[in-house]
Amino acid sequence: MGMATSSAVSMQAWTCEKIFNAAHTPVSAGCLTAGADPKRNTSTMTMHVIPRTIVKAAAFIAALAPLALLAWNFQQGALGANPLSDITKETGIWTLRFIVLTLIVTPFRRLTGITEAARYRRMLGLFAFFYGTLHFTTYLWFDKFFDVHDILLDISKRPFITVGVASFVLLIPLALTSTKKMISRMGGKRWNLLHRLVYVAAAGGAVHYLWLVKVVARPQILYALAIASLLGYRAVGAVVRARKQPPAH
């Protein structure tokens, strides 16, 4: 491995630590985007007019709002004639929305220079996993009533279920390794590599949505396009970086 590559890697491990540990230092390159150029991110963005803990708490509560609303509407009988199906769909769409939000963080931070955004990425990712868990549970419970035979048959026979399960399963290791401890234990490089699985899960989520509807309409297309451009952004970044770096000998 050449000098340039290894220094980029160690730089990144360092910046990952920074994001999760340092309280007020400017946040640097994205952990999820391996090999990001650290120079770009030295611009300071102070957004601490409101204490971070309060903003974080507000974000946390906001992320729970869809669930609260769903529970409230269910309780009020306001979900309509097929509430169990509504619960499956609501939790599904919120899983996808949180995946999209998670993927937006890095391009948002790069394009706006608001480095503070990186501090919310883990929370958004974990909420994607949270809603995904609820979504999967409604399927296992209200759709299949934990009938293992039925479930396995479904997973093997129905492409939209297969893709959904695959996407959800991919989120599990990401949730498990989302702690600071795991990042330092794994090291930035391996952690980054593992967390690229979110790209696969996002693509799978979009495909799941496209395949489960009877006729593809605007919402499915919009989510697919959003995810495609967010993944495209990473791909372009990777190509640009590869060109900048001299090939390793």
Add this chain to the structure above:
Amino acid sequence: MHKPESYGITSSDITSENDYRNRRVFMKQAAFAAAGVLAAPFLDRTSVLPAQDKNSWKPLHAGKYSTTEDTNSFNDMSTYNNFYEFGTDKSDPARYASTLKPSPWNVSIEGLVKKPGVYPLGDILKGQSMEDRIYRHRCVEGWSMVIPWLGFPLANLIAKVEPTSKAKYIQFVTLFAPDQMPGQKEGTLRWPYVEGLRMDEAMNPLTLLATGLYGKPLPNQNGAPLRLVVPWKYGFKSIKSIVAIKFIDYQPQNSWNMSAPNEYGFYSNVNPDVDHPRWSQAKERRLGEFFKRKTLMFNGYGDIVGSLYAGMDLRKNF
């Protein structure tokens, strides 16, 4: 006309909507408590339904073809259905169907018949004796309801317009009017919506032309002013807001088959043994119930319609 005793069931056999609601609320509570979220006082949605819908409805001529199962609420059937002419969400028809003008309405009778012509709806209905028919309704998506239709057998209209012996199939056409049906501005399906039946299916006494629900005129979102009801087939066969009925000598196309031929066949008989490629058809959720129930062959109408398909491979002719 049926003799009174052949109507079979009395109004007391039919659980009132109120009882049904209470049962439903209980189930909701059970489900909610089971979900372990929280046990809270439950508001009953019934309180906001028009009084008319709750207790006052009694079937007039329920007839021997009606089921005695609990009916779903008017609210269920008028707020949760597919009618892509108004959007793809099941709440879209109720939301957007107010633009449909069900009157005046003409129905064109075409093809291999002795009395073709464009008839005002009044002429189509003239002399037909209306009955309440309480039918199971099974959607291809895996949910079902019990619906008290108001209508008359299609066979009685067919007798009036006198098809020739060459007529082997009937094709039905829904209104095409994007200004009234905003969903038709989208390319979700090829418009107008079309459906078809074999002549013997059309003549079967179960096959209904419906004009109402719960004894009242059809709401726009349920296919006003005239729709087909074929209770042993998946719901999409029961075409809504019909403007043309064509008698033909070939098997007609039907919209969902054109959209996805490997998923929706011409026959589309309810069949728990033949899965939709993307989901199982073995079970269904009757709206208002927590647990799923087993789907019945021909939606439970096998003794009346099974013979229509004797010797046919229902896996191939799905």
